[in-house]
Amino acid sequence: DAGIxxxxxxxxxxxxxxxxxxxxxxxxxxxxxxxRQDPGHGLRLIHYSYGVKDxxxxxxxxGYSVSRSKTEDxxxxxxxxxxxxxxxxxxxxxxxxxxTEAFFGQGTRLTVV
Amino acid sequence: QKEVEQxxxxxxxxxxxIASLNCTYSDRGSQSFFWYxxxxxxxxxxxxxxxSNGDKEDGRFTAQLNKASQYVSLLIRDSQPSDSATYLxxxxxxxxxxxxxxxxxxxxxxxx
Numbered sequence: 001d002a003g004i005x006x007x008x009x010x011x012x013x014x015x016x017x018x019x020x021x022x023x024x025x026x027x028x029x030x031x032x033x034x035x036r037q038d039p040g041h042g043l044r045l046i047h048y049s050y051g052v053k054d055x056x057x058x059x060x061x062x063g064y065s066v067s068r069s070k071t072e073d074x075x076x077x078x079x080x081x082x083x084x085x086x087x088x089x090x091x092x093x094x095x096x097x098x099x100t101e102a103f104f105g106q107g108t109r110l111t112v113v
Numbered sequence: 114q115k116e117v118e119q120x121x122x123x124x125x126x127x128x129x130x131i132a133s134l135n136c137t138y139s140d141r142g143s144q145s146f147f148w149y150x151x152x153x154x155x156x157x158x159x160x161x162x163x164x165s166n167g168d169k170e171d172g173r174f175t176a177q178l179n180k181a182s183q184y185v186s187l188l189i190r191d192s193q194p195s196d197s198a199t200y201l202x203x204x205x206x207x208x209x210x211x212x213x214x215x216x217x218x219x220x221x222x223x224x225x
Contacts, residue, residue, distance in 0.1 A: 031210055033210070033213075040217070042215050042218060043201070043215040045209060045214075048210040048212050049210070056210065058212065059209075090156055090157070092213075094211065100211070102159075102213050104157050104158070106156050107156050
């Protein structure tokens with residue numbers, strides 16, 4: 001299994017509070033991604049990173065920010081959590097560009113109340 | 114947004130039968146395709162990738178790609194109850210850090 005660890009695994013937070021989810025990899029892969037998964041929507045890309053300090057937005061980036069200060073860590077921050085951000089969040093990593101598979105972390109179940 | 118479409122199912126097959134899962138994609142420029150399996154409450158795990166037209170076999174799994182028809186399929190031979198899961202089809206985007214673009218998945222139920 002690819003060495004990807006997400007923390008926390010479960011979190012309940014209140015509306016309006018900031019939340020940070022962490023993805024840690026031991027594979028030294030260049031690309032890292034944050035997805036959210038919701039019933040009826042499937043997996044949707046939030047943000048991605050193509051190197052240290054190199055990040056960009058995905059299709060559902062509003063209300064989220066990311067940072068990558070080290071190759072191994074990719075942080076996702078919900079700046080002011082809303083109930084619509086209740087979801088399961090997955091981190092994924094990929095070694096290079098085209099024709100390379102992505103491997104997923106265990107996921108974080110976030111509930112905003 | 115370029116789409117990947119899958120029938121949500123559930124697709125029910127008896128144990129030992131062949132399960133056929135289908136996927137279409139709208140981006141004619143897509144070159145790379147992937148099948149993932151996701152058990153309830155778990156993360157997606159890679160089954161197969163396919164990049165060229167034709168068939169690719171790995172054990173009980175066969176992926177098929179037809180770029181002219183923009184169609185990808187996954188066949189599971191000798192289906193087992195442990196194959197019951199949601200199967201996700203994805204293509205790869207060149208303009209989002211090569212992120213995978215997923216369909217919503219097909220639920221497969223293999224009955225004993």
